[in-house]
Amino acid sequence: MSDPACTQVPVLDAAAAIAAASSLAGEFAAGAAERDARRALPYAELDRLASSGLLAITVPAAYGGADLDAATVTEVFRLIAQGDPNIAQIPHSHFVYVNQLRWQGDLDQRARLFTEVLQGKRFGNAQTEFGTKHVRDHRTALTPDGRTGEGVRRWRLNGTKFYCTGALFADWIPVLTHLGVDGPMHVAWVRRDAEGVEVVDDWDGIGQRTTASGTVRLREVAVTDEWITPYAATFEGPQTYGAFAQVLHAAIDAGIARAALEEAAEFVRNKSRPYPDAGVERAADDPLTVHAFGEMELALRGNEALLAEAARKVDAADAVLDDAERYEASAAEASLAVAAARASSAQVSVAIASRVFEVAGTRSALAGVGLDRHWRNARIHTLHDPAAWKVQHLGRWALDGAPPPRHGQL
Template sequence: MTVELTAAPDAVSTRAAASAVSAAPAPLPTAPAAPNAPTVPERIENDAHAVQTAIRLAAQFAPQAALRDRERRLPWAELDAFVASGLWGITVPREYGGPGVKAGTLAEVIATISAADGSLGQIPQNHFYALEVLRVGGSAAQQRFFYDRVLAGERFGNALAEIGQRDFKRRTRLTRTSAGWHIDGRKFYCTGALYAHWIPTLVVAEEDGREVSYLAFVPRHAKGVTVIDDWDGFGQRVTGSGSVQFEHVEVEPEWVVPFQASFERATTIGPLAQIMHAAIDLGQARGAFAAALDFVREHARPWIDAKVARAADDPLAIVQFGDLAARLRGAEALLRRAGRFVDAAQAAPDEASVAEASIAVAEARAATTTVSLDAGSRLFELAGTAATLDGLGLDRFWRNARTHTLHDPVRWKYHAIGNFYLNGKRPPRHGAL
């Protein structure tokens, strides 16, 4: 039986987009180093429309991806185009005017963009995360307000993580007084905050002698907010994952959404967050695989012992590509399967459905982590020394995958999966599963 890999519907987009390393069109025009006033995006009608739109954008974003990475060109114009397409509003529920696409569709959109440019694929992850926190824990009035903002073209970043301490306690505080509410603190790994109109910020407040967590939606240009472009990781270089400082930043009570309460019951915040991370890694793998195919077909020399004229006819290279393709297809299947579990848990969340969704996503995350790193590394093994030339930028696939897969350790995915099947233990409920 013959299997044509390029015929897979979810791979058509990325093969063309991610392998376009030459014959590049002129770059998108540059934009100022601050979020533009939003323009009303196009309307995405349904799941199929979302995927087709992502395919179109991936083809537009791919040709300049290596240049953006090498010169650290922040993708202002690309993000404006990304938002204008309507894709940043695809998880807004239908009753609020959005298409309310399935979790698997969201994952496919992110994977498609990530294959073209890993940074662009990651930037909206926390935007969608904040929308899920809002869907799960926000009031109807809060949902209406922020969904309307998204459908009007505004984008969310994040200020969730803090560094400098060994524990995971949050120190950014929400203080409530008769004079108003304000936030003080400092965050890092704030992916997307640099480009955002709103920065959803994880804060703690004192309530009845204990600390309670909230997600405060802070306007990007509020007085006392300082966004610092100090991210210098060797991968995902233009995600804007730097620092945000808050100095007595005033917020309205209507902008503060319960966070901790959403993890005290079974919800899909964690699984949805993780399926997006898995999608980013899958996209990195697709991009590396497509680039390897292109380079070996067009540029690589066969090894002398193969006794063939074309590198693509080297029998050992063929085996390596076959192995990598099988791993990639397996990861894609696990991601689609995980999407169905997340959809089911969103429709009827309970202890069992959310645990099953978390484990399905953990399985996908384990597979996509492995294949993204493997594809980025084997690209060079198969393409040879010529592929290491700096101007090609082919190392970005491995660097991006290695950087992003450190978000949370895959070894704990395997532990959660094994403990679930062997001992019937449900995974913990937090944003990392």
Template structure:
């Protein structure tokens, strides 16, 4: 479907409903239930993951399954009806989903960031409203960073007051809008008339909202992380949050977002290694000089898989250690040092999960042989997905963050990529 035809379909309305039967939405009560639900959902996601990627089949059915599973509300605080699961559980849920289909693991990531902002900034009425919608299966997407600006933090999207109307007007064009295509709500950042950052919640069906399916990257194909435009979109004041108030305060907004990114990469690595093992066992031939009958008996291949498994185990262990650090810090008032420690812990995990995802998805072919490159297997999706997703934030700057922290006692910059 082309961008223009999809835009027409939106204008006509049939895809705008995204109906969710709230009576079917599960309420998850605890961490163990969240992880068992993720295991079950991941098992279903894995069945057609290669086909969805190859055909770029947009996963409407699968995302409704996500809504009905109740996983979208697992971080809602208990006093509002949620499970308020730990960061360790959040990381494991995203790792499991991403090991089945990394695009379906990535699509809901922004929902958890948005709910974190609601928890930090919203009034009691706003919390009851937005948390309640999450528990009813509503999906929150994202209108991401803009293109053509000096850096990823610069923006031109504006939200201005409509005099005497009690509403605001939102105007701008965003890109990298993961999840917006499939969302019921599209939260986006905009600058108010004082130049301060505000988070505005906009229904995907609102007049003036145009979601364009123009995501054309070679990886994470079905995330539909394309363009969203806002043309004089009316936003009630109560549908905004003053995110400028937490911009310079110590917190876990950045580290929690990065933790999910690291979990997605860990999932990609796990999937790539599992597929490589299966292919070597069932399809690969041993090299002629090896003197063995089976590719799985090749000593160099055995050594390589041992190394990959060790690297994956280390990455997963540091990922869980980072999540446990966030859990510890979240239980107490967060100061500059605590916020920095969280960023450092997650940076360490992000480095290891990035590197093992890229290494595993590349070595898959070296260990499996030329037949693994045949299009019918679609094994290249692992590398394409790893390479695309890990570009969200450069690992070279994670090393810089760590080195500067340990060597020079410099606290990491505070933003959503740290």
């Protein structure tokens, strides 16, 4: 958890945010391979990220924040992921839930929690559950505890959540839950150190090893109405809530791919031996190697262009939020643009992180080199939600003009 005595963090404009992300990415890259090998959790690095002000860049201006646009936030994520995608993924839910407050928090909730963010506090998440029918099926529930006082309803929160990226490092854990056993989905905001909250570091994935995406157990956690926000209501009409979350995932993939390509290029320039048939002195002059790097660069530039365009579409939609007719069309365009970027990033990141071994040679596969972490990170992160369904929705739009669904994963 972050320091409870922390003071106001810097409020960064777009240029300062990009510069800070670029600088921190370089620092994070220096230790990324070693942290992966030892599964050393990045507590100090996350403190640096929080103190930089980057975790507060989407706090609305009305509450003292920079209120930066999706295009800037996406580039910040891409840069941090290029340095270490574990560190980029950890605050992903933090940004999503800052956005949730913007969409569904009341004035008091926004004032209290945005102030916390501006002081460097972090949000985690407790969303996904094992053993349910599908990823959007939940058993966790808030039930009345039978006590009343001063007109405030009191609840007890019970459930078990998995893949809770960021919870171990968080000050607040937003929990996706039913309000009542079968009621609509809401978010319960609970403190990381609240009685009945247990965060277990049991994540053992082959990639994204230091995200600490473990388990959160909730046993009779006391919650009052003031710390509950609607969730299901977000998707009753047009929204960019899902598109914003997904474009940040795409940025993480793109960052992984760029890091893999640049690290492999350095290895080829300095360590790879040329194949005899090429008749060259350096592996980097082998025409087959040059062509392979050209193909990977081409694919990655295409993905980076899709990513930038998707972020701009999210911003364009948000700019017409008050015009219902225009917003509905623009929000759909944003979701489709993000779907294209995310489907592309899933394919490109895995493909590049795998192909670099083909061009770098046998020595690049040694464990001590650490080049394999890029493939493991890409493979794990791209499983977050299926890219094939994004292609389906793009196909339905191309064939029949069918708008994308409103469920937060597109």
